[in-house]
Amino acid sequence: MTSPSKIIATLLLAGAPALSLGAAPLDAQSLLSSRGFGLVVDPVDARAAGLGGTGLGLFGPNLSLVNPASIAGLPAPALASSFRFDSFSASLDGAEASGGTARFPLLHAAAPLGDRWSVSLGYGGLVDQTWAAQLEQTDTLAGDEATITDRISSRGGLGHFRFGAAYQAGARFAAGVGLDVYTGLLQRESVRTIAGPFNPTREFRQWSYSGLGYAAGVRWTPSEALTLAGAVNLGGTVSAEPADTAGAATGEYTLPVRAHLGGSGRVGQNTLVALSTEWAGWSGLADALSPGAGETRDTWSVQGGVEWDALTVRERPVPLRVGGRYRQLPFGWAEEAGMAERALTAGLGLRLAGGAANLDVSLERGWRDGQPGFEEGYWRTMLSLNILGR
Amino acid sequence: MRRFLLSWGGAAAVGAMVLGAGCEDRVPTFPEGQLPGETRAQTVELLLSASEFVLEDTVYDGFSRQTQLGALVVASDFGEGAEPLQANALGRFPLPDTVVYTRGGSTRSDSILRYVGGELTAVLQRDRSQVDGALELSLFEVGEAWDTTATWQHAARGDTATRAWQQPGGTRGALLARTTLSLADTAFRDTLRWAIDSVAMQRLADGAGHGVLISADGASARLLLTGLSLRADVRPAGGADTTVSITLTPAAQRFVFSPEPPLGGGAYAVAGIRGARSVLTLRLPENVPACPPGTVPACGTVRTQDARLNQVALLLTPERTTDGFRPVGTAFVQLRRLLEPELGRFSPLGVPPVGGDSIPAASFVAPQDTTIAFQLSPDLVRRMLEDDTRTATLALLGSPEGAYFGLPRFRRDARLRIVYTIVPAPTLP
Numbered sequence: 001m002t003s004p005s006k007i008i009a010t011l012l013l014a015g016a017p018a019l020s021l022g023a024a025p026l027d028a029q030s031l032l033s034s035r036g037f038g039l040v041v042d043p044v045d046a047r048a049a050g051l052g053g054t055g056l057g058l059f060g061p062n063l064s065l066v067n068p069a070s071i072a073g074l075p076a077p078a079l080a081s082s083f084r085f086d087s088f089s090a091s092l093d094g095a096e097a098s099g100g101t102a103r104f105p106l107l108h109a110a111a112p113l114g115d116r117w118s119v120s121l122g123y124g125g126l127v128d129q130t131w132a133a134q135l136e137q138t139d140t141l142a143g144d145e146a147t148i149t150d151r152i153s154s155r156g157g158l159g160h161f162r163f164g165a166a167y168q169a170g171a172r173f174a175a176g177v178g179l180d181v182y183t184g185l186l187q188r189e190s191v192r193t194i195a196g197p198f199n200p201t202r203e204f205r206q207w208s209y210s211g212l213g214y215a216a217g218v219r220w221t222p223s224e225a226l227t228l229a230g231a232v233n234l235g236g237t238v239s240a241e242p243a244d245t246a247g248a249a250t251g252e253y254t255l256p257v258r259a260h261l262g263g264s265g266r267v268g269q270n271t272l273v274a275l276s277t278e279w280a281g282w283s284g285l286a287d288a289l290s291p292g293a294g295e296t297r298d299t300w301s302v303q304g305g306v307e308w309d310a311l312t313v314r315e316r317p318v319p320l321r322v323g324g325r326y327r328q329l330p331f332g333w334a335e336e337a338g339m340a341e342r343a344l345t346a347g348l349g350l351r352l353a354g355g356a357a358n359l360d361v362s363l364e365r366g367w368r369d370g371q372p373g374f375e376e377g378y379w380r381t382m383l384s385l386n387i388l389g390r
Numbered sequence: 391m392r393r394f395l396l397s398w399g400g401a402a403a404v405g406a407m408v409l410g411a412g413c414e415d416r417v418p419t420f421p422e423g424q425l426p427g428e429t430r431a432q433t434v435e436l437l438l439s440a441s442e443f444v445l446e447d448t449v450y451d452g453f454s455r456q457t458q459l460g461a462l463v464v465a466s467d468f469g470e471g472a473e474p475l476q477a478n479a480l481g482r483f484p485l486p487d488t489v490v491y492t493r494g495g496s497t498r499s500d501s502i503l504r505y506v507g508g509e510l511t512a513v514l515q516r517d518r519s520q521v522d523g524a525l526e527l528s529l530f531e532v533g534e535a536w537d538t539t540a541t542w543q544h545a546a547r548g549d550t551a552t553r554a555w556q557q558p559g560g561t562r563g564a565l566l567a568r569t570t571l572s573l574a575d576t577a578f579r580d581t582l583r584w585a586i587d588s589v590a591m592q593r594l595a596d597g598a599g600h601g602v603l604i605s606a607d608g609a610s611a612r613l614l615l616t617g618l619s620l621r622a623d624v625r626p627a628g629g630a631d632t633t634v635s636i637t638l639t640p641a642a643q644r645f646v647f648s649p650e651p652p653l654g655g656g657a658y659a660v661a662g663i664r665g666a667r668s669v670l671t672l673r674l675p676e677n678v679p680a681c682p683p684g685t686v687p688a689c690g691t692v693r694t695q696d697a698r699l700n701q702v703a704l705l706l707t708p709e710r711t712t713d714g715f716r717p718v719g720t721a722f723v724q725l726r727r728l729l730e731p732e733l734g735r736f737s738p739l740g741v742p743p744v745g746g747d748s749i750p751a752a753s754f755v756a757p758q759d760t761t762i763a764f765q766l767s768p769d770l771v772r773r774m775l776e777d778d779t780r781t782a783t784l785a786l787l788g789s790p791e792g793a794y795f796g797l798p799r800f801r802r803d804a805r806l807r808i809v810y811t812i813v814p815a816p817t818l819p
Binding site: 036037038129135139141142143148150152154186188189190192194197198199200201202203204205207240248249251289290293 | 430431433435698699700701703761763765768807809811813814815816817818819
């Protein structure tokens with residue numbers, strides 16, 4: 001039984017990142033944030049990221065938001081928070097662009113409820129819609145040549161709160177369900193600045209996203225060396241409501257069904273191999289997107305990695321991880337653009353306080369391409385802290 | 391130990407996350423030509439002629455008095471035309487009968503035995519004066535009484551009595567002194583001096599007290615003088631070997647000029663010695679083109695309220711003039727809103743100004759037309775668009791009012807320049 005003081009301490013620690021979360025809930029950026037419905041992001045922690053992004057099917061309880069069943073079997077309340085820093089550079093038809101951001105992709109708290117049930121509340125990102133474009137031109141105004149600068153920007157995205165519950169049925173099987181409450185904000189702005197005695201012009205629109213989705217998942221551990229898992233996210237419908245501007249359009253988007261399969265197996269005493277795949281039906285969103293949004297397609301991804309925990313430092317195990325990922329991206333500039341992402345990952349973990357806390361770090365190097373004339377490279381660093389109350 | 395690591399290690403890691411999340415985002419910027427599906431804004435410049443936006447216009451004067459100029463004007467054959475500008479300055483000094491002075495450590499008050507000389511000085515305002523060559527400035531006694539209502543023709547113009555000068559421009563008595571002004575003289579430092587000998591100074595003291603008159607001859611000139619001051623050197627009765635200097639400022643001063651400023655002639659007049667104001671009632675158009683002229687296919691119009699206005703400016707062309715009242719030096723012209731236009735000339739003016747510009751004197755003599763753009767303030771434009779009539783009544787006036795002798799005038803063919811941008815509304819993905 002967890003003491004009240006431990007629960008309070010865990011919640012107080014949760015409060016600090018939650019304050020930042022309210023200010024900056026979104027994930028990494030890319031030029032692809034501007035395409036279709038945005039750049040898809042994964043609500044996983046640094047351990048999963050170090051394993052190529054494998055968010056389900058890992059041994060034992062796990063606080064990723066991919067599989068609702070992953071929280072089953074928690075011995076004590078737990079909190080997971082992840083911080084991610086992205087930096088990218090891209091070229092598009094010979095012109096260079098770059099960007100970066102720091103975000104919280106995941107915040108998840110879970111607690112056992114009796115011997116078999118676990119409940120959780122978490123927040124994770126889904127799509128990032130943050131981008132900006134700046135263009136300059138000159139024109140003759142008021143008898144003089146004037147420099148005109150246009151800045152068009154979009155800021156926001158979509159995330160979801162997950163209310164989850166999982167049931168551990170026996171030692172080998174667990175099932176879970178989740179209710180996703182979609183939330184988000186999208187701000188779009190066009191500003192034209194004319195050098196000289198001219199007032200700038202600005203058009204601004206803001207929409208709030210809301211909607212419901214559902215998730216279900218299972219975890220099966222047929223032996224001590226193998227865990228398999230599956231999850232499905234029924235996307236649901238997200239509506240975009242304008243803030244207060246008369247005449248601004250509303251939007252309705254049917255989010256895709258996403259199916260995940262994965263597992264991990266022990267190879268030797270200190271080595272874990274993890275592998276997963278995902279399918280997402282993004283093509284169903286095509287009709288809801290504005291004209292000129294470009295390609296919208298269903299996607300597959302495969303990711304996996306190896307974790308080796310034979311290394312110890314001061315008698316504490318330091319798991320080392322390597323992984324990789326190939327993922328098709330649903331949106332692009334042209335029809336049949338065929339955008340895809342490949343990544344190599346690495347990571348390590350530190351177990352603190354006798355296993356009461358895990359600090360994980362991952363580093364990822366990725367590439368995105370597909371459409372002729374476009375290529376993008378990025379570096380991603382993630383830091384996760386999982387605290388298990390005892 | 392476990393508690394320590396749990397609390398401090400966790401807090402440190404969370405703290406690092408919070409601090410890191412505060413790092414400023416670097417938003418990706420697209421290369422040119424790859425805007426993600428947005429259409430570009432269009433900026434349009436629209437020029438309206440006076441008939442399209444001026445509903446009414448009128449010129450008033452009488453909003454300033456000569457004393458507001460804070461200076462004296464002296465002019466000699468200034469300007470071309472049938473009547474070049476002439477102007478003389480008048481000053482009356484209260485020469486005393488007694489003097490207070492210190493001698494041997496004690497303060498004494500004595501009657502004045504006699505005046506032994508002195509000097510009249512005045513400061514030339516170079517940036518508001520013009521002289522074409524060497525100019526002779528003469529100092530005369532004024533030959534008859536005058537007051538501060540004097541004009542070129544009249545020595546006094548009271549409510550009950552009006553008395554003409556015996557000599558227009560001020561009746562001249564004895565010549566007291568002369569000085570020469572040449573702006574090419576590098577030794578000249580802006581102070582004009584008339585040395586007055588003992589006989590002349592005694593005449594000023596003994597005379598009827600009509601004061602002095604300054605007139606100019608020899609070159610075309612218009613001078614602005616300030617700081618008129620008389621230094622009188624006296625011998626007190628109790629100290630024949632003592633000379634005491636007394637500095638006096640005028641008890642009254644005025645300048646008289648001819649002809650009168652040309653307020654008629656179909657132009658907008660501003661400022662000048664009579665404090666002219668030109669009042670215009672403007673109306674913004676209800677609709678503006680939705681795209682630049684010549685766009686194919688042609689587009690319709692949008693309500694002016696819905697266009698994003700970058701600039702609304704009243705364009706005026708200075709009327710070139712060579713008469714004696716042309717501006718010399720830079721004039722600042724303001725636009726102010728009439729708060730109660732139905733009161734006409736008696737309407738109070740709004741604060742702050744809704745536009746203004748500094749206009750160099752060269753604009754009124756340049757061989758080519760120049761255009762002065764008075765940008766209307768965004769607040770004024772917003773008020774006009776919020777009003778059903780889309781109108782505003784504005785006054786063009788000098789600032790500060792009464793501070794300019796010169797009379798800037800503008801042609802009545804005003805134009806209104808409206809620069810606006812049609813910005814496509816941001817859309818959802």
